[in-house]
Amino acid sequence: NAGVTQTPKFRVLKTGQSMTLLCAQDMNHEYMYWYRQDPGMGLRLIHYSVGEGTTAKGEVPDGYNVSRLKKQNFLLGLESAAPSQTSVYFCASKIQTNYGYTFGSGTRLTVV
Amino acid sequence: DQQVKQNSPSLSVQEGRISILNCDYTNSMFDYFLWYKKYPAEGPTFLISISSIKDKNEDGRFTVFLNKSAKHLSLHIVPSQPGDSAVYFCAARGGLFGNEKLTFGTGTRLTIIP
Numbered sequence: 001n002a003g004v005t006q007t008p009k010f011r012v013l014k015t016g017q018s019m020t021l022l023c024a025q026d027m028n029h030e031y032m033y034w035y036r037q038d039p040g041m042g043l044r045l046i047h048y049s050v051g052e053g054t055t056a057k058g059e060v061p062d063g064y065n066v067s068r069l070k071k072q073n074f075l076l077g078l079e080s081a082a083p084s085q086t087s088v089y090f091c092a093s094k095i096q097t098n099y100g101y102t103f104g105s106g107t108r109l110t111v112v
Numbered sequence: 113d114q115q116v117k118q119n120s121p122s123l124s125v126q127e128g129r130i131s132i133l134n135c136d137y138t139n140s141m142f143d144y145f146l147w148y149k150k151y152p153a154e155g156p157t158f159l160i161s162i163s164s165i166k167d168k169n170e171d172g173r174f175t176v177f178l179n180k181s182a183k184h185l186s187l188h189i190v191p192s193q194p195g196d197s198a199v200y201f202c203a204a205r206g207g208l209f210g211n212e213k214l215t216f217g218t219g220t221r222l223t224i225i226p
Contacts, residue, residue, distance in 0.1 A: 004155070033213065040121070042201060042218035043156070050210060058213070090155055099144050099205060101214065103155030 006104035023091030135202035142204035
C-alpha cells in the first residue's frame with residue numbers, strides 16, 4: 001500500500017518550459033488536492049478535486065491547470081513556468097467522510 | 113488575507129519540558145481543526161484534531177485546546193522529546209458540504225534541545 005505517490009521528486013525547469021506533476025493514490029480516495037509550500041507562507045491550496053472528472057480552483061490557481069481523468073490520479077500542469085513557481089508541491093487525498101488528508105512526500109521544483 | 117496564523121516561526125524547548133504551539137484564526141465558520149507535523153523532505157503527517165464543538169482533545173503526549181471565543185487553538189506536547197523536532201502546521205476546515213478544504217497556517221519550527 002503506497003499511499004500517495006508524487007512524480008517526479010525533483011525537477012529544474014527553464015522559464016517558459018512546461019511540465020506535468022503526477023499524483024497517484026491507491027486508497028480509493030474521492031478528494032485530491034495540490035498545495036505549494038513556500039518559506040513564510042505555509043501550505044497554500046492551488047487546485048482540488050472532489051471526484052473523478054471534477055476540478056476546482058483554490059487560493060493560488062493562476063499559472064496552473066489540473067486534470068482528474070481517473071479517480072486515482074491528479075495531474076498538475078505548468079504551461080509556461082515562471083521563477084515565481086519555484087516551490088515545493090504537495091499532493092494530498094482523503095475519503096469523503098474523513099477530515100484529515102494523506103500527503104505525498106512532495107516535488108521540489110526550481111524554475112531558472 | 114491569512115485566515116489561519118501561526119505567529120511564532122520557531123520555538124526551542126528543553127527535552128522533557130512542555131512545548132506549546134499557538135494558532136489563531138479569523139473565520140468563525142471553520143468547524144474542525146487539525147495539527148500536522150512535517151519532517152524535512154517528507155510530506156506533512158496528521159497529528160491530532162479537534163471539533164469546533166469541543167474545547168480539548170488529548171492523545172498521549174499531545175493535547176489540543178480550542179478557545180472559540182478568542183479564535184485560538186494551541187498544541188501542548190509534554191514531555192517534549194528530540195523526535196518532536198519538526199515543523200508543525202495548524203489547519204482549519206471550511207467550505208460548503210462536499211467542497212470542504214483545509215486552510216493551513218504558516219508553520220512553527222519546533223526544536224527540542226537535548
